[in-house]
Amino acid sequence: xxxxxCEQIDELAxxxxxxxxxxxxxxxxxxxxxxxDQPHAEVRDLIGAGTALTAGVxxxxxxxxxxxxxxxxxxETPQEHQPQAVAAATPVAPDTEPRRPRxxxxxxxxxxxxxxxxxxIGLGAWGLNLNAQLAERDAALRAVASADAAFAVEGTAGSGxxxxxxxxxxxxxxxxxxxxxxxxxxxWLMDAxxxxxxxxxxxxxxxxVVVALEQDLGNATTFAVTAEPQRVDAPTSDxxxxxxxxx
Amino acid sequence: xxxDRELDARLAERIRGGQAQALGELYDRYAGTALAVxxxxxxxxxxxxxxxxxxxxxxxxxxxxxxAGRGSLRAWLLTVVRNRAIDRVRVxxxxxxxxxxDERSLLRTGPxxxxxxxxxxxxxADVRVAVAALPDEQRRALELAYFEGYTYxxxxxxxxxxxxxxxxxxxxxxxxxxxxLAGSAGAPLPAVEATTLSEDVGR
Numbered sequence: 001x002x003x004x005x006c007e008q009i010d011e012l013a014x015x016x017x018x019x020x021x022x023x024x025x026x027x028x029x030x031x032x033x034x035x036x037d038q039p040h041a042e043v044r045d046l047i048g049a050g051t052a053l054t055a056g057v058x059x060x061x062x063x064x065x066x067x068x069x070x071x072x073x074x075x076e077t078p079q080e081h082q083p084q085a086v087a088a089a090t091p092v093a094p095d096t097e098p099r100r101p102r103x104x105x106x107x108x109x110x111x112x113x114x115x116x117x118x119x120x121i122g123l124g125a126w127g128l129n130l131n132a133q134l135a136e137r138d139a140a141l142r143a144v145a146s147a148d149a150a151f152a153v154e155g156t157a158g159s160g161x162x163x164x165x166x167x168x169x170x171x172x173x174x175x176x177x178x179x180x181x182x183x184x185x186x187x188w189l190m191d192a193x194x195x196x197x198x199x200x201x202x203x204x205x206x207x208x209v210v211v212a213l214e215q216d217l218g219n220a221t222t223f224a225v226t227a228e229p230q231r232v233d234a235p236t237s238d239x240x241x242x243x244x245x246x247x
Numbered sequence: 248x249x250x251d252r253e254l255d256a257r258l259a260e261r262i263r264g265g266q267a268q269a270l271g272e273l274y275d276r277y278a279g280t281a282l283a284v285x286x287x288x289x290x291x292x293x294x295x296x297x298x299x300x301x302x303x304x305x306x307x308x309x310x311x312x313x314x315a316g317r318g319s320l321r322a323w324l325l326t327v328v329r330n331r332a333i334d335r336v337r338v339x340x341x342x343x344x345x346x347x348x349d350e351r352s353l354l355r356t357g358p359x360x361x362x363x364x365x366x367x368x369x370x371x372a373d374v375r376v377a378v379a380a381l382p383d384e385q386r387r388a389l390e391l392a393y394f395e396g397y398t399y400x401x402x403x404x405x406x407x408x409x410x411x412x413x414x415x416x417x418x419x420x421x422x423x424x425x426x427x428l429a430g431s432a433g434a435p436l437p438a439v440e441a442t443t444l445s446e447d448v449g450r
Contacts, residue, residue, distance in 0.1 A: 014417030015399035019326070020392035022400070042422075048362045049421045050329070051322045052428060053393050055366050056374035059279030060286055066296050067274055073300065074267045074307050081263070081311035 004028050006038050017046035018053075078194075078238065153223060155241035157185070160209070162223045162243050167216040171223070176205040177240075183227045187213065188235060189220035189245075196224075201231050221246050252363075256315035263310045270307050277321055278303075281328045287394045288332035298335065302328040319363070333396030365428035377427040385420030392417055 004012075004025075009032050015021045016029045033040055151162045153173065160173025171187060179185050185202040197220075199213040217223075225241035258276075261269035278299060285295035285302075305327050306313075313323055366374070378386060384406070391397040391405060403413035 011411065011418070012399070012414055014419070014421045015392065015414045017421060018389070018392045018417060019329075020397060020399050020402065020417060022398050042418075045361050046418070046421045046425065048319075048322060049424070050326060050393055051319065051362050052366060052374060052424060053378070053389065054280065054284050054325045054329075055369075056371055056378055057280065057283040057287060058371065060282045062278045062282050062296060062299065066278070066300060067271065070274060070300050070303050071267060071271055073304050074270055077304055077307060079263075079265060079310065080308050 004032055006032075006036065006040070009033070009036070009040055010042055013040075013043040013046050014049075016043060017049045019050070078235075080236065151223065151243040151245050153225075153241050153243040155225070155239060157225065157227075157240035160241070162213075162217075162245065164217055169213040169217050171200070171209070171211045171213060171225075173205075173209045173241075175207060176202075176209055178205065179227045183229055184231070185225050185240070186228045186231060186235070187211065188222075188224045188226065188239075189213070189215070189217065190222040190224060191219055192221045196234050198231065198233065217245055251321070252315075252319055255320035259310060259313055259315050259320050262307060267307075270303060273306070273320070273324070274303055277324055280321075281325060284325050284328050284394075285332045288329065288396065289335050294335060295332070298328060298331045301331050305331070329393070329396070337396060361425060361429065365425070369428055374428065377424055380427065381420050381423055385416045385423065388413055388416040389420045389424075 009016075009029055012021060012025065012029060016026065019026070021029065029043075033043065147163045147165050149164045151164075153160045153162055153171070156177075157179075158173060158176040160171060160176070163170045163172055176185075179202075185205065186198055187200040187202070188196045189199050190196050197215070199215055200211050202209060202211060202225075221244070223243040223245055224235070224239035226235040226237050226239050228236060255273075255276075258269050258273050262273065281299045281302060282295055285298040286292065289295050289298060302324065306324055313320065369377075378389070381389070387406065388399075388402050391402045392399065397405065399414045399417055400410045402417070403410040406413065408416075
C-alpha cells in the first residue's frame, strides 16, 4: 500500500482505533503515526476505545472447570521468551515426581527390532529412487544396525526416530513437511530442567532425512525440532517434532 | 497509573517470570469480562469458553511482547479474546492470521488517559447508556466493527454505504462516546461530515 496522507490517517481514526482496518492499512497507519511529525491527536485519542466498549459488557461467570482446563494447558505450554521449564520458575510445593520437560509428548517405547522393521519397510518404499539416496540409506542402516535405543519422534511436521548407537545419535525421518518459507529446522536436546542445546539443522529436508546429532544424548530427556529463521541458541517457537528420551 | 494497572503490571511481570499462578490470578480478575466479550461475538457458550481458554494461553505465551509501560494488560487480553472470537465467526471472509492480529493489537491497547480516566469515573451502566445514546447508524457501525470483527469496508458493504462513510461513522461514533463518557472534559471533534471524507479512503 502506498504511503497514506495525513488526511487519510485522520479519516481512518475510528476504524484504526477499533482494529477495523485490514492488515495492510493497519500497518500503513501504524508506520505513518510512528514517523509523522504531525500530532494526529484525534487518532491517538481514540486508540484504546475498545476498552470503553468492553466496559459496557456485563460479566458472565465461566464454567467451574474452565480455570482448571486453562491451568492444565498452561502447565504444558512453553512461553515464547523462555522455552525452559515452567516448573523451574514457578514456586510450587516440592514433590518427589521427576520434573517433566515441557515439550514432553507421549513417550513411545519401541523395541529395536520394531524400529528395524519399520525402517526396512520404509526403505522398500524408497527403492524407486534409492540410487540418489545411497549415502543416506547407508547412514540410516548403520545407525539402526548398531542401535542401542530408539525413540519415536512425532509432531505436526511428520514423524521419525532418534536412534542412539553408543555415543552417537541420529535423527531419521521420511517425508517431513517442508519448513515454512525462509526457515530451517533446528534440532534440540533438552535436559530435565528444559535447558535446550542445539544439535543440528535441516535446511531443505529430502524425502529421507538422516542427521547425525552434534552430541550424544547424554542426560537429555527430550528431543525436539523447531522451525527457525536461522540457527539460534534457544528455540523461539513451539516444536514441530518432539520425542521423549525417557523410559 | 491506576491501582488496577499497577496490579496488572505486577501480574504481567510475574507471568513473564513463568509463574502460572499469576496467570490464574489474571483469570480470576478478568475471565468474566473475557467470557462476556467472547459471547458477544460467537454467541455460543461452549465456543466462547474455548475462546477465553485460548486467549489466556496466548497471553501466557506472548507475555514478553507486552509492555506495561505502553499498554493495559486488561485491554490487551480483551483484544486477544476479541481477535480469537472473531476468527471463529469469520467464515465468510478472508482468514486473518490471529497471531498477527494480536501483535498489531499491542499498538492499540493504550494506555490512553482519555478512556481510562473516563472509565474510572463511570459505571458499566453509564457506558451502556452512552452507547445506546449514539445515533443508530454510528452505534451499528461500532458494533459491527468491534464485536463482529468487520473492517470499515465490510461495515460499508453490510450497511449499504460508501467505505468513507462507514469510516466516518466509526470516527464520529467514537468521538461522541468519548465526549459523553468524559463529560465536558473531552475536546470536541472537528465537525467532519462523513460525506466530505477523502475520496481516497475506502478504495
